[in-house]
Amino acid sequence: xxxxxxxxxxxxxxxxxxxxxxxxxxHGEEALMYHPSPxxxxxxxxxRAAAACPVQAILVDQLEDRDVPAEAAQS
Numbered sequence: 001x002x003x004x005x006x007x008x009x010x011x012x013x014x015x016x017x018x019x020x021x022x023x024x025x026x027h028g029e030e031a032l033m034y035h036p037s038p039x040x041x042x043x044x045x046x047x048r049a050a051a052a053c054p055v056q057a058i059l060v061d062q063l064e065d066r067d068v069p070a071e072a073a074q075s
Contacts, residue, residue: 001037001038001040001042001043001046001060001061001062002036002037002060002061003023003034003035003036003037003038003046003050003058003059003060003061004036004058004059004061005024005032005034005057005058005059006057006058006059007032007057009055009056009057010032010053010055010057011054011055011057012026012029012030012031012032013053013054013055014026014032015049015052015053015054016032016034016049016050016052016053016058017032019045019048019049019052020038020042020045020046020048020049022035022038022042022045023035023038023042023045023046023049024049046060047060
């Protein structure tokens with residue numbers, strides 16, 4: 001799983017830091033810091049955090065399909 005936050009869009013509401021504190025955290029009152037490739041065990045928390053973002057600044061990319069070689073995907 002890959003997480004990308006549009007920091008120009010983020011307004012520092014910190015809903016993500018509340019819902020997935022192991023992945024997102026506030027640095028000061030306005031700067032968000034995050035782990036770009038969290039462990040899959042955090043998937044549910046990260047998805048909830050992304051859904052809760054009031055400005056939809058969090059994108060979660062599911063990488064499962066990209067991990068399959070092209071030859072195997074065609075079989």
